[in-house]
Ligand code: SF4
């Protein structure tokens with residue numbers, strides 16, 4: 488049963504921090520979830536409970552020991568950490584105070600642009616170095632609005648990120664590889680274009696590979712056979728071809744699963760490992776991987792046309 492006093496998940500990992508690979512901890516706090524809750528691929532709100540400030544404080548205190556010695560801590564909420572309805576200010580302050588007495592050098596949180604305002608930013612940045620993740624998904628307002636239903640514009644994103652930078656914070660921009668309604672080729676082109684457009688507003692870009700989450704409009708498309716998650720080769724292509732002045736990373740969550748990004752089944756783990764290595768090293772040499780299914784993927788990129796309504800493979 489979901490308890491308002493226990494977080495959704497906590498795990499240790501390794502991440503890039505100013506060009507160095509460091510120990511990190513990721514915490515997913517259980518909150519009421521994202522108030523927007525309308526993006527076609529997102530099922531996060533189903534993890535939500537009506538958590539009060541006291542509940543959220545208790546959740547964080549219960550895992551504080553696992554955070555203490557990490558240099559980088561990511562605190563996610565399946566929504567917006569800066570939304571005061573989702574994470575009441577008292578909870579936010581308590582978490583920030585607890586982190587001040589640890590080895591944590593950088594905190595990473597996530598927020599939609601409409602919750603990013605000067606008072607909230609000044610408050611969190613007075614405690615520590617903070618990076619704010621914004622799910623831009625695509626730099627195309629058409630893709631974001633009509634295919635994802637994200638509910639904000641590129642200008643909203645740019646305004647929020649400029650404010651963060653003006654106050655000394657950092658911006659991590661998420662780009663979604665393969666929103667529904669784009670062919671494999673168009674999805675690669677959209678992600679590459681988006682990375683170029685987002686770069687001036689970002690300190691790091693994270694390419695998120697679309698997963699089919701339960702009870703979402705995307706799941707219904709997938710069940711009808713009109714959506715296939717991206718090939719891992721497409722992610723390799725985007726990472727290899729995005730030559731930017733900021734790091735580009737990718738965590739291939741769900742790689743190899745039917746609902747996640749996948750290739751032929753034989754090479755999925757191997758290619759996902761290459762993507763993870765690249766994300767830490769930023770060395771293209773890590774992406775020198777191959778499998779016989781790569782030629783099938785090339786044909787899909789060449790021929791797939793979403794106007795047929797069905798993915799090729
Ligand atoms: S803004 Fe983020 S958390 Fe909210 S519905 Fe969209 S993808 Fe989900």
Ligand SMILES: [Zn+2]
Nearest residue numbers: 751754778780
């Ligand atoms: Zn393969």
